[in-house]
Every structure is written in structure tokens, then in C-alpha cells.
Amino acid sequence: MHVQVFTTGGTIDKVYFDAKSAFEVGDPLIADVFRQAGVAFSFDVDALFQKDSLDLTDADRALVADRIAACDATRVVVTHGTDTMPETARAVSERLAADSGGAAKTVVFVGSLAPARFKATDAEFNVGFAAAAVQTLGPGVYVAMNGRVFDPEHVRKDRAGNRFVEAPAS
Amino acid sequence: MHVQVFTTGGTIDKVYFDAKSAFEVGDPLIADVFRQAGVAFSFDVDALFQKDSLDLTDADRALVADRIAACDATRVVVTHGTDTMPETARAVSERLAADSGGAAKTVVFVGSLAPARFKATDAEFNVGFAAAAVQTLGPGVYVAMNGRVFDPEHVRKDRAGNRFVEAPAS
């Protein structure tokens, strides 16, 4: 079993720079989480962006979709900021649907609501959840947050509740 | 989606008692992990034992199997010590195979190689992994460790390597 990871930034990778009291996206932590868990699958991590997901553009989303479509792997995890995760997942879904080879891929989007560098965080749980989802689900594009697998067409972030919930198709 | 959890003890729940420099099984932590992850499924936790899995008896395993067979849930997670996890999973598998209703259940065994109370632990990742596996896999009994889903008939703990590996049927 091989898993290809693309990282795009988001809360999961946020760090705090006291020198300017700012909170920015740092290096991807998912490989550290995999290693601490002693995962028995092989993986590659490709860092595409280090962005807050509110700053991702359509061109960025197209690049994510292109990279997924072009890679050899059939099992792909994307770490992503939570604010626009469903949008990027839908863009990838559309791109793969238009692509004969893409139809055979399982793509799982995941992130976290608290930074992985926090003591109290959902990051390790979520990465573990995504690691199982990407191995057990059939082809398709999924959003894995709050311990649930969502269809990108039927999920939204409830910002007030700070959680992902099912939603009518947008 | 509802998940029934049975806890039996094991490293995942180990605590350290300095007063006697001993390391014992404490209260189950899985509900805390679920809450910290803000899981969007309902769950019940039933603590069956607080034992090192080397101390589990055949009667204990029969009790675990009975409780799983008797419960209403079709999605069941069992937290368990790593040393005899495959044995208990096989006992449950045999029991459910002999039971008409049991055939419809998805049962995932999980634990951790380092206590959940440690800073560096596989516990949160593993619990997240099991939470996805129990929701996405079809009926059957599975061992979820080291980021992989194993068939209880074909897994063993490599004690020297401190990890779970595939193994010929025992």
C-alpha cells in the first residue's frame, strides 16, 4: 500500500512567531504524525503551498487537481485549510471526473481545527482517520473531518460551531 | 452513525503510579480522544476490563465476544492491549460467525504501542484510524494498528520490532 500526500497549508501546519506575534503556516507536520504512529504503509509528501486556505486561488486549486491527476498513486491524501476545503475538493472531483485515469483514484481531504503543534488538537486523530479512509474507501473524492467521511458536494464548515456539517448540495 | 466502544485495558490506558513506581491500567481515554476531535458521530463507551492483555483469560475473551454479539450496534470498536489483540479478535470472529446477527457487524480492534498519556504516542492517530475503519469497512472483525487494517487470522505483533506485521494464518 502506497499513499501520496499533497500539503497545501492550513491550520494543521500553523506555527506562532512571537517576534511579530503572528500566526503563519509552517512546515507540513503530517510526515511526523505518520512516523510517530509507525505507519506500515509507504508514503511520499509533496508540499504544494503553505497558505491559509482563504488565500487559495482558482489557479491554486487547478494546480492541486493537476498534480493529483498526474501522479502515479491511486491513494491520495491532501492536507488543507478548513475554510475552503470543500471548494478545493469539488474542484478536484470535477477535474478527475473529466479524466479517464482519475476515475480510479481515492482522494481524501483532511485538516484540523486546532494546529497540530497545540497540546489539545484534532490533528493526529484526523490524520489517522484520513489514513484509514484513503485505504478503505473506493474511488472518489472525500472530505474527512470531525470523524466523518463527507461528500464534498454535501458538506460545509459551520464557522460558528467550528465544525464540519452535512449540507444540501451547493 | 453510532459507534459502540468496549474497552479492555492495555497500553493505551496505562498510567504511572509513582508512589509505587508501577505502571497500571487506568481509566479508558478513548472518550477523551473522541471529544478532543469533536467527532460528529454518537458513541457509547463500556469498560469491560482494565487489564494488561497478557492477563486476559479465555473467559474474558468469551465475555468480550458475548457483549459484542448481544449489543444493538453494528459498528463496534474494541480497545485492547497489543500483546494478545489478534487472539481476542479471532475469538470474537469465531463467535460472530456462529451467530446469525453477528454476521452483520463491523468490529475493529485497536490499541497503542505507547500510552495515550505520553507526549509521543500513537494513540490519537490509532483511534482516528479505527474510527474511520469501523465506519467504512463492511461486516467482519479487523485489527487496526500501525496505520493498516489487518485480518486477525493474518497478523501478529513483532515484539522485537514493536509493531504489527502480516503473518501466515496461525
Next chain:
Amino acid sequence: MHVQVFTTGGTIDKVYFDAKSAFEVGDPLIADVFRQAGVAFSFDVDALFQKDSLDLTDADRALVADRIAACDATRVVVTHGTDTMPETARAVSERLAADSGGAAKTVVFVGSLAPARFKATDAEFNVGFAAAAVQTLGPGVYVAMNGRVFDPEHVRKDRAGNRFVEAPAS
């Protein structure tokens, strides 16, 4: 032994609000640190502000000084943001020097360069350091950071190096 704590905010108490991707000052954590350490001295915690120290005004500093001068305790710890910690410490020092009773107080300023809510943080170490300093040092006002006791007149934050260093009197 009794220790009076005044909290003013700063990095030590920062939390992350994903809903707006902002990093704000949360509830004071020093009492949690004391409790986790099982401290054998009594303490009170009074939260004066929840501010980034760059936002503290002269009026705020005067209030801190007044509260310290007016309190019954002779052992006082102040948690404070790092950017203007020396300024507030000097303001308190001047106020106490002008006050007959104030001359008998030991006041220790402390904070952290990484939030206490981070896995990797200097917060617990620094709070422990301050707890010892406030009990062992004679009357005076001190800045306790980076494992050193500094005279407020001879310390500055080296922002590029993200640490406190000795400095000529300002």
C-alpha cells in the same frame, strides 16, 4: 509561603480561534501550571488584562503598579507579554521605590515565547523558574526569562533572536 499572581495577557495565554484564523489572548493558564506541578504554596490569581503587551498603555502599567503596591502579599508574580515586559517592570519598580511599603516586596515578571497551549513551549519551565525566583530573591522587581533573572533596567528582548538579553540601562 503565599504568592500573589497578577496576569496581564501575552503569548503565554494565547489561543487560536480557527473560526477567524486569529490568535488571541485567552484565559490565564498559570493556575493550571501550578496545579499540575502540585505546588505546596498557596496562591491567588487576579486577571488584570488579556492583552498583547504591545497594546498595554501607560494607564495599564500604572494600574499594575497600583495593584501590586496595594496588595497584602510580599511575593508577587506578574505574567506579561514579552514585547514590553521590561517597560512594565520598570514602571512597577519606580512606583514601589516611591512607596514605603513597596520596598519590601519581591516582584517577578514572567511570560513565554511560545504559548503555553503549544506542545513545545517554554511556559511551564518559565513559570517554575519564576516560582522559585519569587521565593528566593530579596525585595526588588525582576524579569525572569530564558532561565535567567534580569534587572529590568538592564534587559531587552532581542526580537530577531527571540530571546531576552542583557542590555545597557535605557
Next chain:
Amino acid sequence: MHVQVFTTGGTIDKVYFDAKSAFEVGDPLIADVFRQAGVAFSFDVDALFQKDSLDLTDADRALVADRIAACDATRVVVTHGTDTMPETARAVSERLAADSGGAAKTVVFVGSLAPARFKATDAEFNVGFAAAAVQTLGPGVYVAMNGRVFDPEHVRKDRAGNRFVEAPAS
């Protein structure tokens, strides 16, 4: 300012070996704690033993005392298991009293009631406390636990309460 550290083992350095479900003394962690806190003093760490303090012998205590008496440093921290910390501190105190040069040294014993590798631990606080105590206290031998500085002649571990308390001279 220079601090010499001698480590002897104890709970602070305990690790958990799942392969045998045992809890043993691992590598000293105090240097990691100092580095994470960005301490602005120089230090050396010398690992003398990796023992549970119940296993320390009179010969071991004599060795600790000899090493402290013989070292160049005047500021010495000793990390030590909690069960016999006062005994070793008294042995060191007697040795230094019989030694002209020893009289000029400040020696602080410290450990922790929960392993430093735990999420919830007093280790970082205690190490920070000891770092301040060793710099601010005059010559003598001290036990620094539970946020207090104790005279080795008047302290004992209350095993039931799992904390250090004042005690009549033994």
C-alpha cells in the same frame, strides 16, 4: 553563569517499553527541557546512573558526592528519583561539609512525580524551578520539589499523598 548537571535516573527519565510492558529509566531529558526553554546559561550534563532511586546504594551516593565535590562548578543540579532524594541530598551535604571547597557550592536536587515524557507532568516546571533555585540560593544542599525549596534534613516524600512535605529532622 554555568550550571553543572548530574543525572541519576528516577521517574523524570522513565520510559515505557511496550515490548515487555515494563517501565524503565531512559536517557536524561533535562538537556531537552533546557533547550526548549532557550536557557541563557551554559550547562554540562553528566549521566551518572539510570536507576530507580530505590535501587541506589550507599556506594552510588558516595559517587554522587565525590563527583560534586570534585567538579569545578559552584552551581550544581542533580536529577534524582523521588523515593530516596532526601537521603542522597543528606549524603552530599555531609560530604561537602567535610570538604573545604565544597562549602562554596550550591547544590539543588530535583526530580518529578510524573515522567517528563507524559503529557501531564511536573517535570518542566520542576526543572525551571531548580534552574532558578541553583542560581539564586547561597551555598548549601537543597531539595526542590512541589514548588518549594526544602532543607534535606527536614523533608520527606509523603508516598500516600504523592508529594514532598516538611518533616522533623530524621
